Amino acid sequence: MDTTIRITDELVLKNPVMSASGTFAYGEEFSEVIDLSLLGGIVTKGLSLEPSKGNPVPRIVETPCGMINSIGLENIGIEAFLKSKLPLLGQWKTPVVVNFYGTNEDDYEILASMLDSKKDVAALEMNVSCPNIKKGGIHFGKDPDYLYSLVSKVRQATNKTLLVKLSPLASDIAEVAISVQEAGADGITCVNTIPAMAIDENTWMPVLANITGGLSGPAIKPVALYMVWEVSKHVHIPIIAAGGAASYRDVIQFMLAGASAVEIGSYALRDPFCFTTIIEGLDKYMQENALDRLEDIVGKLKT
Ligand SMILES: Cc1cc2nc3c(=O)[nH]c(=O)nc-3n(C[C@H](O)[C@H](O)[C@H](O)COP(=O)(O)O)c2cc1C
Numbered sequence: 121m122d123t124t125i126r127i128t129d130e131l132v133l134k135n136p137v138m139s140a141s142g143t144f145a146y147g148e149e150f151s152e153v154i155d156l157s158l159l160g161g162i163v164t165k166g167l168s169l170e171p172s173k174g175n176p177v178p179r180i181v182e183t184p185c186g187m188i189n190s191i192g193l194e195n196i197g198i199e200a201f202l203k204s205k206l207p208l209l210g211q212w213k214t215p216v217v218v219n220f221y222g223t224n225e226d227d228y229e230i231l232a233s234m235l236d237s238k239k240d241v242a243a244l245e246m247n248v249s250c251p252n253i254k255k256g257g258i259h260f261g262k263d264p265d266y267l268y269s270l271v272s273k274v275r276q277a278t279n280k281t282l283l284v285k286l287s288p289l290a291s292d293i294a295e296v297a298i299s300v301q302e303a304g305a306d307g308i309t310c311v312n313t314i315p316a317m318a319i320d321e322n323t324w325m326p327v328l329a330n331i332t333g334g335l336s337g338p339a340i341k342p343v344a345l346y347m348v349w350e351v352s353k354h355v356h357i358p359i360i361a362a363g364g365a366a367s368y369r370d371v372i373q374f375m376l377a378g379a380s381a382v383e384i385g386s387y388a389l390r391d392p393f394c395f396t397t398i399i400e401g402l403d404k405y406m407q408e409n410a411l412d413r414l415e416d417i418v419g420k421l422k423t
Pocket residue numbers: 140141142143165166167189191193219247250285311312313335336337338340362363364365383384385386387
């Protein structure tokens with residue numbers, strides 16, 4: 121049975137199961153409980169040029185079937201990442217996808233060119249869709265024309281496989297995806313969190329210090345599934361799904377909808393062993409359904 125997934129010549133996954141940005145940090149904590157070389161890919165926490173403290177606490181709240189976070193892209197900054205985290209991540213026989221974001225266009229270009237020469241980086245995932253930061257983030261990701269220009273500039277700055285992570289907030293996600301493809305992206309990650317909030321009825325105050333945050337986890341899976349399907353009808357570049365996946369069944373469903381691979385985020389915070397369970401579940405599913413190549417089911421939804 122062949123579970124290999126080819127996103128590009130440089131980004132070939134041994135299976136479609138990846139970590140999602142921001143729920144896996146830089147892999148160190150997870151490496152103490154699971155074998156990271158089993159994963160199809162590791163996606164790092166979103167990096168910026170300078171270190172960022174993120175938003176004030178409280179910045180996480182549980183919801184039925186999910187969570188809202190307003191972390192605000194806290195990270196150690198690109199320099200510290202390259203020096204102290206990338207060499208460790210590079211030890212695993214698993215492609216490392218570096219997620220990054222900027223607060224202006226120049227930041228995106230500089231980050232992409234800094235990462236371009238790093239041999240341990242298999243691909244870049246450009247975040248243009250975070251709902252929790254004041255500058256940049258989601259505002260970059262909603263406008264197809266603006267995004268075309270931004271992705272084109274980043275494309276010039278790197279030869280690495282370039283994935284662009286979309287927001288579910290775009291009024292027409294297919295239009296945004298087409299712009300990203302035309303600008304030269306190699307793949308699309310679909311999707312980031314959905315803007316959300318929680319209120320404490322006793323204090324009459326918002327639960328999160330930032331007031332609003334992004335909803336993730338199984339609660340958003342049907343939305344993410346729809347977005348993947350919608351995007352897959354309009355682009356030919358590979359799609360990587362994100363949004364609520366928690367089981368091998370979810371991974372199969374995302375693949376049928378058109379995703380080549382699936383990132384697991386919030387659910388791994390609840391069950392760090394889920395990666396192994398999901399990978400084993402996929403093997404079993406292939407046996408039961410007499411599938412030789414898992415990649416063959418991508419986009420095979422019968423409508
Ligand atoms: C705590 C937390 C931090 C996140 N940080 C990032 C980030 O730094 N960059 C990014 O592109 N997405 C970030 N995300 C979004 C996830 O990568 C993912 O797109 C989203 O949570 C949906 O997947 P899930 O439902 O499996 O968590 C974050 C999500 C959570 C819950």
